[in-house]
Amino acid sequence: xxxxxxISGRRDxxxxxxxxxxxxxxxxxxxVGEFAGYTAADRSWERLLLATGPRIDPALPAHRRALxxxxxxxxxxxxxxxxxxxxxxxxxxxxxxxxxGELLPGRDAVLADLTDTEIDLLGDCYADLSAMPAAPGARPxxxxxxxxxxxLHALRPRALMPWDAAIADALHGARTADAYRAHLRLGRxxxxxxxxxxxxxxxxxxxxxxxPGRPLAKMLxxxxxxxxxxxx
Numbered sequence: 001x002x003x004x005x006x007i008s009g010r011r012d013x014x015x016x017x018x019x020x021x022x023x024x025x026x027x028x029x030x031x032v033g034e035f036a037g038y039t040a041a042d043r044s045w046e047r048l049l050l051a052t053g054p055r056i057d058p059a060l061p062a063h064r065r066a067l068x069x070x071x072x073x074x075x076x077x078x079x080x081x082x083x084x085x086x087x088x089x090x091x092x093x094x095x096x097x098x099x100x101g102e103l104l105p106g107r108d109a110v111l112a113d114l115t116d117t118e119i120d121l122l123g124d125c126y127a128d129l130s131a132m133p134a135a136p137g138a139r140p141x142x143x144x145x146x147x148x149x150x151x152l153h154a155l156r157p158r159a160l161m162p163w164d165a166a167i168a169d170a171l172h173g174a175r176t177a178d179a180y181r182a183h184l185r186l187g188r189x190x191x192x193x194x195x196x197x198x199x200x201x202x203x204x205x206x207x208x209x210x211x212p213g214r215p216l217a218k219m220l221x222x223x224x225x226x227x228x229x230x231x232x
Contacts, residue, residue: 022190023223025197025209032211035222044073048154055107056155058097064090067151076147079135088140092132093151100125104152109159110202111184111217112191119184122160123177126152130175145175149183158202158215161187163224170228191216 023031035041048056051066058064068089072078081087103125105118114122130148135141143151146164153162163183165175171186172179191202194216198205206214 022186022193022220025194028194028219028223029209031223031226032209032214032219034226036211041074044070047073058093058101058155061090061094064093064097067093067154070154071147071150074150076144076150078141078143078147079137081136085136088136089134089143092134096129096132100128105156105159107156109156110191110215111159111161111187111220112195112202114159114184114188116185119181119188122152122184123181126180127177145180149180153217153221158217160184161217161221161224163221164229166229167221167224171224187217187220190220 048066048070051069052063056063056067058067065087068078068080072080078089081089103121105114105122109118126148129151130143130145132143132148133140134143134147145168146162149160149162152160161183163171163175163180168175168179168183172182195202195205198208200208202216203213205216206212206219209219211219
């Protein structure tokens, strides 16, 4: 058992080392082309934007409820309040936004330009959101690591790369605040390398890859999903 654990641990370390190199342009092109077939994901995003346009504002209860519907469309399975129950997600998300909204990077921020100071603060922001109570009941649940990164991505889609459990564990071996900081630094490194390799700006690169308007942070998540999550 101990030998198996050591071998498994070494294999996981090699996986994280190799995976950390990320995609080149050819691999990213293949990934975003394949992910384009996952149409349900894009439809749920479009519904969120229609419900919250011209931008998502978590200060508004209707926008917080739209965020919850979008998270559940992505499989987060957060229970909706029953008639007469306190709307835990709506109340707690509003309180979280009051604490953190003004501290997030600007709405036009992009992944490649995030500073170390911003990333350090985002780790704390993520930890608070992940621990946030999200659903009522005798056994209340917190929002959790996957839903927290997805919600942060929805609020800053050009800057904040989400994950799921498989991606976080494969790349970082954890889902802590430090792991989220590492994820953003890794994504920043990938983004800078791809932009340098292509000699294009982010919007032009999306056009070149056949996904006009798609943020590079999301295209890198598309790659990670296919690399680490699909088929697991």
